[in-house]
Amino acid sequence: MPDRFIDPAVQRPVTLKSIAKQLGVSVTTVARSLKDGHKISAETVRLVRETAEDLGYVRNLDGLRLRTGRTMSILAFLGASADDEIGDADSVGILAGIHRRLAGTDYTVRAVPVIPGVDILPELANAVRMRQADGVIIDHTRPQDERVDYLRESGMPFVTFGRTDTSTDHAFFDLDNHDAAFKSTRSLIDLGYKRIAIIGSDPSFRFVQDRLEGYRHALTAARLPFDPALALNVERQPRLIRAATSRLVAEARPDAFLCENELYLIPTIAGVRDAGAKPLDDYGFSLRSTNNLAEYLALRVTSAHYSRESAGWNLADLLLRQIGGAAPKCLQTIAKTDLRHFNL
Amino acid sequence: MPDRFIDPAVQRPVTLKSIAKQLGVSVTTVARSLKDGHKISAETVRLVRETAEDLGYVRNLDGLRLRTGRTMSILAFLGASADDEIGDADSVGILAGIHRRLAGTDYTVRAVPVIPGVDILPELANAVRMRQADGVIIDHTRPQDERVDYLRESGMPFVTFGRTDTSTDHAFFDLDNHDAAFKSTRSLIDLGYKRIAIIGSDPSFRFVQDRLEGYRHALTAARLPFDPALALNVERQPRLIRAATSRLVAEARPDAFLCENELYLIPTIAGVRDAGAKPLDDYGFSLRSTNNLAEYLALRVTSAHYSRESAGWNLADLLLRQIGGAAPKCLQTIAKTDLRHFNL
Numbered sequence: 083m084p085d086r087f088i089d090p091a092v093q094r095p096v097t098l099k100s101i102a103k104q105l106g107v108s109v110t111t112v113a114r115s116l117k118d119g120h121k122i123s124a125e126t127v128r129l130v131r132e133t134a135e136d137l138g139y140v141r142n143l144d145g146l147r148l149r150t151g152r153t154m155s156i157l158a159f160l161g162a163s164a165d166d167e168i169g170d171a172d173s174v175g176i177l178a179g180i181h182r183r184l185a186g187t188d189y190t191v192r193a194v195p196v197i198p199g200v201d202i203l204p205e206l207a208n209a210v211r212m213r214q215a216d217g218v219i220i221d222h223t224r225p226q227d228e229r230v231d232y233l234r235e236s237g238m239p240f241v242t243f244g245r246t247d248t249s250t251d252h253a254f255f256d257l258d259n260h261d262a263a264f265k266s267t268r269s270l271i272d273l274g275y276k277r278i279a280i281i282g283s284d285p286s287f288r289f290v291q292d293r294l295e296g297y298r299h300a301l302t303a304a305r306l307p308f309d310p311a312l313a314l315n316v317e318r319q320p321r322l323i324r325a326a327t328s329r330l331v332a333e334a335r336p337d338a339f340l341c342e343n344e345l346y347l348i349p350t351i352a353g354v355r356d357a358g359a360k361p362l363d364d365y366g367f368s369l370r371s372t373n374n375l376a377e378y379l380a381l382r383v384t385s386a387h388y389s390r391e392s393a394g395w396n397l398a399d400l401l402l403r404q405i406g407g408a409a410p411k412c413l414q415t416i417a418k419t420d421l422r423h424f425n426l
Numbered sequence: 427m428p429d430r431f432i433d434p435a436v437q438r439p440v441t442l443k444s445i446a447k448q449l450g451v452s453v454t455t456v457a458r459s460l461k462d463g464h465k466i467s468a469e470t471v472r473l474v475r476e477t478a479e480d481l482g483y484v485r486n487l488d489g490l491r492l493r494t495g496r497t498m499s500i501l502a503f504l505g506a507s508a509d510d511e512i513g514d515a516d517s518v519g520i521l522a523g524i525h526r527r528l529a530g531t532d533y534t535v536r537a538v539p540v541i542p543g544v545d546i547l548p549e550l551a552n553a554v555r556m557r558q559a560d561g562v563i564i565d566h567t568r569p570q571d572e573r574v575d576y577l578r579e580s581g582m583p584f585v586t587f588g589r590t591d592t593s594t595d596h597a598f599f600d601l602d603n604h605d606a607a608f609k610s611t612r613s614l615i616d617l618g619y620k621r622i623a624i625i626g627s628d629p630s631f632r633f634v635q636d637r638l639e640g641y642r643h644a645l646t647a648a649r650l651p652f653d654p655a656l657a658l659n660v661e662r663q664p665r666l667i668r669a670a671t672s673r674l675v676a677e678a679r680p681d682a683f684l685c686e687n688e689l690y691l692i693p694t695i696a697g698v699r700d701a702g703a704k705p706l707d708d709y710g711f712s713l714r715s716t717n718n719l720a721e722y723l724a725l726r727v728t729s730a731h732y733s734r735e736s737a738g739w740n741l742a743d744l745l746l747r748q749i750g751g752a753a754p755k756c757l758q759t760i761a762k763t764d765l766r767h768f769n770l
Binding site for chain 1: 504517521538539541689693699700722724734735
């Protein structure tokens with residue numbers, strides 16, 4: 083490894099002063115040009131920045147850290163999957179959105195993948211005690227979430243992706259799941275489907291309840307009956323979903339399926355195939371999704387779509403505003419999904 | 427935001443000295459207990475660490491950074507997808523593996539998601555010039571990769587996931603793609619399939635060539651002919667793959683499909699369905715994968731499996747060893763996949 087990486091002292095550091103000297107301008111001019119260009123001509127700003135880059139100027143964030151007592155870093159605990167599970171591609175997109183929001187600020191983000199079943203509370207508490215960050219983002223929020231309780235207690239600024247039962251007083255970004263299910267169901271009804279099954283996970287999650295309400299609301303609006311035999315709650319295990327869907331098709335004769343997400347949609351398709359009642363192409367499907375999986379599947383799919391990058395951007399934006407002093411309860415965003423149709 | 431986050435100076439910092447005083451032991455004992463416990467009894471190590479935690483001791487990495495000239499940080503540029511593409515869940519798993527390797531060291535990782543088509547060279551060059559990290563991990567390596575050229579030139583330690591044409595002299599972690607394709611093809615042959623199609627991307631990628639060779643090798647070993655009509659190279663666009671597979675089924679009558687990964691497998695299934703020659707369950711499928719998607723799909727699938735977490739662990743391990751002084755050309759790992767069978 084060359085010296086410059088293990089011993090920066092062998093090179094004389096480039097300072098605001100040395101840049102000023104080289105260009106024959108004042109240190110203030112250099113500082114302002116590198117900061118925001120306030121009261122400096124565009125030409126000078128360009129020249130200073132180019133020179134700083136050529137000389138390899140390294141902005142000393144340590145000074146900023148000492149002056150403000152801030153770490154200039156945020157922590158994002160993002161959902162991962164057990165090593166050989168299908169995986170959670172959304173986290174990378176969320177991280178890309180966070181990066182996009184932080185670009186041009188002095189903040190960096192440290193992303194910590196969270197494997198399901200692993201308790202992150204010790205790591206979170208350690209990060210808070212060691213003051214490793216100025217703020218925290220967490221996702222896969224539960225209605226009763228001890229991470230949220232801990233963070234609220236600690237005074238560390240934080241934003242959740244999803245609401246909790248106590249979300250009235252903390253910052254969050256969430257999707258309008260009631261609206262997503264309502265629009266998706268109405269879209270399937272408009273396509274002529276009449277016996278729409280709804281398939282999802284644990285009804286103790288708020289978003290699962292919201293989906294069911296949006297679905298029932300759309301049925302009522304179209305004067306279709308709600309048949310409890312068409313509402314299926316099943317653990318997110320492919321074999322269980324597949325078997326339960328197959329039974330559902332045999333017993334309740336649905337013509338369409340409103341699935342929670344792709345991890346429900348794919349085994350639902352397998353279950354429908356197993357039941358063998360009608361060709362796959364005759365059925366309608368719907369899911370909440372961030373991507374174009376439906377195009378790959380080549381089935382009739384309505385997707386309630388949201389942008390994972392935009393979710394990340396919003397999470398980081400809410401957090402920066404909170405670090406900047408805004409009140410958490412004023413930092414709550416609920417975003418609408420938009421419908422996309424595939425193979426229709 | 428409470429004061430302790432914006433002004434740490436209002437609290438007296440907990441030092442090695444104050445911990446030593448509280449416990450009535452020497453500063454050396456405290457330092458060793460917190461570092462590696464060398465020559466200290468297990469009981470004392472436990473006591474010191476508990477006390478340090480109770481007092482809220484913050485290890486001052488700034489001193490370490492100044493002393494060594496290191497940032498104690500590594501950068502990982504990890505593949506993401508365009509915002510609404512299916513996504514790359516592997517990156518989160520790789521990041522989890524990197525975290526697992528760094529746990530217990532003083533290193534942290536900063537993950538930068540790389541959207542396809544976005545040139546990361548400026549950001550990479552900036553990170554090198556600004557000495558933002560002691561080492562870099564990059565993935566989705568190309569045979570001719572200007573990021574690799576830049577990093578080699580800069581002297582910054584780096585490790586690639588995948589080999590380049592110049593990989594003789596840099597550190598890398600890669601999978602044995604020849605072996606994966608050989609084993610997968612042989613497995614399909616053992617199951618009775620005789621007309622196995624191979625579907626993949628751009629043959630200018632080394633791993634695509636390696637797969638084709640492994641496939642041909644297995645055919646030869648089983649005295650099966652190589653039929654060029656069964657080898658399909660098509661861009662990773664679901665519509666293109668679906669249409670090309672449908673044509674392939676009509677024209678070349680394959681009975682099994684060796685797909686590059688899930689982004690090829692899923693539209694291949696759609697194409698086979700479109701062709702409508704035989705029920706889906708009659709076909710065999712194979713892919714290289716990190717996950718259990720095949721279980722969700724409920725088809726006859728042989729998967730050449732590797733652990734994305736293990737890949738991340740290895741990448742971080744190779745990088746730390748290089749930062750520690752090991753020669754890059756001694757830091758080259760090629761890992762074998764293992765076969766998993768689904769619904770067989």
